[in-house]
Amino acid sequence: MSDQDDIADAPDRQAGEAVWRTLSRLRSGRPLVHCITNYVAMDINANALLAVGASPVMAHAAEEVEEIASAAGALVINIGTLDKLWVTSMLAAAKAAVEAGVPWVLDPVGVNATPYRLEVAKRLTRLQPTVIRGNASEIATLGASSASGGQGVDSTIESFDALDAAQTLARKSGAVVAVTGAVDYVTNGRDLVAVANGHEFMARVTAVGCTLSALVGACLAVSDDALDATVHGLVIMGIAGEMAAERSQGPASFRVAMIDALYRMEETQVEEAARIG
Amino acid sequence: MSDQDDIADAPDRQAGEAVWRTLSRLRSGRPLVHCITNYVAMDINANALLAVGASPVMAHAAEEVEEIASAAGALVINIGTLDKLWVTSMLAAAKAAVEAGVPWVLDPVGVNATPYRLEVAKRLTRLQPTVIRGNASEIATLGASSASGGQGVDSTIESFDALDAAQTLARKSGAVVAVTGAVDYVTNGRDLVAVANGHEFMARVTAVGCTLSALVGACLAVSDDALDATVHGLVIMGIAGEMAAERSQGPASFRVAMIDALYRMEETQVEEAARIG
Amino acid sequence: MSDQDDIADAPDRQAGEAVWRTLSRLRSGRPLVHCITNYVAMDINANALLAVGASPVMAHAAEEVEEIASAAGALVINIGTLDKLWVTSMLAAAKAAVEAGVPWVLDPVGVNATPYRLEVAKRLTRLQPTVIRGNASEIATLGASSASGGQGVDSTIESFDALDAAQTLARKSGAVVAVTGAVDYVTNGRDLVAVANGHEFMARVTAVGCTLSALVGACLAVSDDALDATVHGLVIMGIAGEMAAERSQGPASFRVAMIDALYRMEETQVEEAARIG
Numbered sequence: 001m002s003d004q005d006d007i008a009d010a011p012d013r014q015a016g017e018a019v020w021r022t023l024s025r026l027r028s029g030r031p032l033v034h035c036i037t038n039y040v041a042m043d044i045n046a047n048a049l050l051a052v053g054a055s056p057v058m059a060h061a062a063e064e065v066e067e068i069a070s071a072a073g074a075l076v077i078n079i080g081t082l083d084k085l086w087v088t089s090m091l092a093a094a095k096a097a098v099e100a101g102v103p104w105v106l107d108p109v110g111v112n113a114t115p116y117r118l119e120v121a122k123r124l125t126r127l128q129p130t131v132i133r134g135n136a137s138e139i140a141t142l143g144a145s146s147a148s149g150g151q152g153v154d155s156t157i158e159s160f161d162a163l164d165a166a167q168t169l170a171r172k173s174g175a176v177v178a179v180t181g182a183v184d185y186v187t188n189g190r191d192l193v194a195v196a197n198g199h200e201f202m203a204r205v206t207a208v209g210c211t212l213s214a215l216v217g218a219c220l221a222v223s224d225d226a227l228d229a230t231v232h233g234l235v236i237m238g239i240a241g242e243m244a245a246e247r248s249q250g251p252a253s254f255r256v257a258m259i260d261a262l263y264r265m266e267e268t269q270v271e272e273a274a275r276i277g
Numbered sequence: 278m279s280d281q282d283d284i285a286d287a288p289d290r291q292a293g294e295a296v297w298r299t300l301s302r303l304r305s306g307r308p309l310v311h312c313i314t315n316y317v318a319m320d321i322n323a324n325a326l327l328a329v330g331a332s333p334v335m336a337h338a339a340e341e342v343e344e345i346a347s348a349a350g351a352l353v354i355n356i357g358t359l360d361k362l363w364v365t366s367m368l369a370a371a372k373a374a375v376e377a378g379v380p381w382v383l384d385p386v387g388v389n390a391t392p393y394r395l396e397v398a399k400r401l402t403r404l405q406p407t408v409i410r411g412n413a414s415e416i417a418t419l420g421a422s423s424a425s426g427g428q429g430v431d432s433t434i435e436s437f438d439a440l441d442a443a444q445t446l447a448r449k450s451g452a453v454v455a456v457t458g459a460v461d462y463v464t465n466g467r468d469l470v471a472v473a474n475g476h477e478f479m480a481r482v483t484a485v486g487c488t489l490s491a492l493v494g495a496c497l498a499v500s501d502d503a504l505d506a507t508v509h510g511l512v513i514m515g516i517a518g519e520m521a522a523e524r525s526q527g528p529a530s531f532r533v534a535m536i537d538a539l540y541r542m543e544e545t546q547v548e549e550a551a552r553i554g
Numbered sequence: 555m556s557d558q559d560d561i562a563d564a565p566d567r568q569a570g571e572a573v574w575r576t577l578s579r580l581r582s583g584r585p586l587v588h589c590i591t592n593y594v595a596m597d598i599n600a601n602a603l604l605a606v607g608a609s610p611v612m613a614h615a616a617e618e619v620e621e622i623a624s625a626a627g628a629l630v631i632n633i634g635t636l637d638k639l640w641v642t643s644m645l646a647a648a649k650a651a652v653e654a655g656v657p658w659v660l661d662p663v664g665v666n667a668t669p670y671r672l673e674v675a676k677r678l679t680r681l682q683p684t685v686i687r688g689n690a691s692e693i694a695t696l697g698a699s700s701a702s703g704g705q706g707v708d709s710t711i712e713s714f715d716a717l718d719a720a721q722t723l724a725r726k727s728g729a730v731v732a733v734t735g736a737v738d739y740v741t742n743g744r745d746l747v748a749v750a751n752g753h754e755f756m757a758r759v760t761a762v763g764c765t766l767s768a769l770v771g772a773c774l775a776v777s778d779d780a781l782d783a784t785v786h787g788l789v790i791m792g793i794a795g796e797m798a799a800e801r802s803q804g805p806a807s808f809r810v811a812m813i814d815a816l817y818r819m820e821e822t823q824v825e826e827a828a829r830i831g
Contacts, residue, residue: 055431061393152588206597540804
């Protein structure tokens, strides 16, 4: 792992080629990604997944989540607008995914905001998520198993400050843990990878973090290695953000351009832009 | 009915004039369209309905759906993100619409994906929908009353391959049935109409199928003939897609341009572009 | 209060400077705005709040709404897609906000459409909202405590025609009441302010009224005066609409440009464009 400047100075072509292979498999394989996500994120998540080549399905009814999760290429569970009925379905879907060998991503949105979210996130963490992705306040809270600051659902600390918590959480849960922010960090408790792609507008569009989790899910569906899949999902979204920034007048036109970029992204753009350290 | 090439070669000016009359009635009449639809589709459906001239209302509470459905120009029921509480409201709203003589559209999203959806869709089908619109996998499943392939909520077969199922379903249910895809087919069990308008990006934007159902609902509210109204709704949306493709860099800018086009569409554009066979 | 033409002819620089100070406080303070809002409005509300500088949190679970509302800078409750479970949370959140001294906004969407909505809105009105914002049909209904026309969730009367109802409602409830439309009127039961900013496309994009309520909430979080905060929220959104109209091809590109404008808006634009009378 290098520091942010090193990463920014030296795009990693070899890593970029691996990212491109994942993206190509996504586009040809069109994996089914089952999302149980929050109301705010559904639209952008479904559109980002379609743009990148995956086939999203949003479903939360207790009557059908086990069946859909078991048949999916990956499951993504996001607690952004949870309530009792949804939590029941989330737990059932996660169990079904694990039993069927389907990888799944936990996005503990706002786990730092209330004890209720922390309790739900801890229950889900015990169900062997393949990947846990959150912002620094969220991972710091979940890693420490007690609230660690943060205001609402936005982080008040830098991703670097949640590194210890991330590694602890990875070791305890067995999951790959990603802390995303200006620089993203991904760890399995031993290895640590940093990703420096992205743009500041990504913090000004709602549900971009949730969309990162959805893309990581899509990459898991076409990869054998959870750490690589996570890194590749973050790089793809980060490059889309960089491409989008060039044609944006503000956060809303940025969002449109970012989804367009997920669809348009070509081999050379990925290979030349990936900043992994 | 002609095959796809014939339709594409020969826009039908007379049919286009009828489509334009429907669109004009929509814009002047501003019919109330009550949607009980999925979380992913709500935003794009409401915006598409407003852009085309209708007045959308989203409401799902058991306490009020009968009243709203009875007073509406049309009701649209979409099972994309159903659960038990919503199903209760869907059934009540459909019954109220039929009793009040309000036309209603059933969109059986993902009916091929789980037995739960199939059971719900069958119960709704027995409540005399005016129109049933789905992709090929959905109509094939509902027409056969047993799962017929498809992955998640996207179709794995061509619309042409669901023609027999569509005609069977139309005869059994009494509804006009529309199978939409690269070419759309609309049948009342006797007559069969094909629509060749549209653009491939429409499959890369989430909830475009749901929006087709919503627009068909809007057209039903200002038409006497359910077959014509269905065809007109599909043509209007297809032309909007064609107009949008000219100013798009990817699926997200396409979506924006498609809704703009529903608002901007002029008489000559409709009359010269309608491809009905 | 002047009539619409006077306001339009004479932007008020002094008032504009006060609006700019509110916007600056928003951008630097990043207040947490807790929204319990309808499914259609969530995406645009969260994005508009982020663009203008606030930190939105959407949460509706009974297990956590009191805690989140108490800690927020403002609470916004919108009954656009209500049902029984959500109403329980809305009532609890409003009570918690009042107890904690957190200002809150009531948006009685479609209160004119059904007795159920009217009953819910009346219960919420009794919980001391700081501001009530609605269209003319909604305020006329809530002010009269009986349905007063309107079709679905769109108004069928002009904002001016709801002025008496607004003043009655303000006096009875103790809230500042805003009736928005081509011209917006804001009253505390004694003073009356008119705002003439905005663009006709704002009626062609879903949930713009809801977004006005969310922005008013954000302004309340950084202001001492509820009347001023309400006026400033309406002016900011209205100017964003005017800026957006210059770069739009229809309602969807207008929506994108309007959110961009909330982010881009500069001091001179606010000071030169504010039309308050």
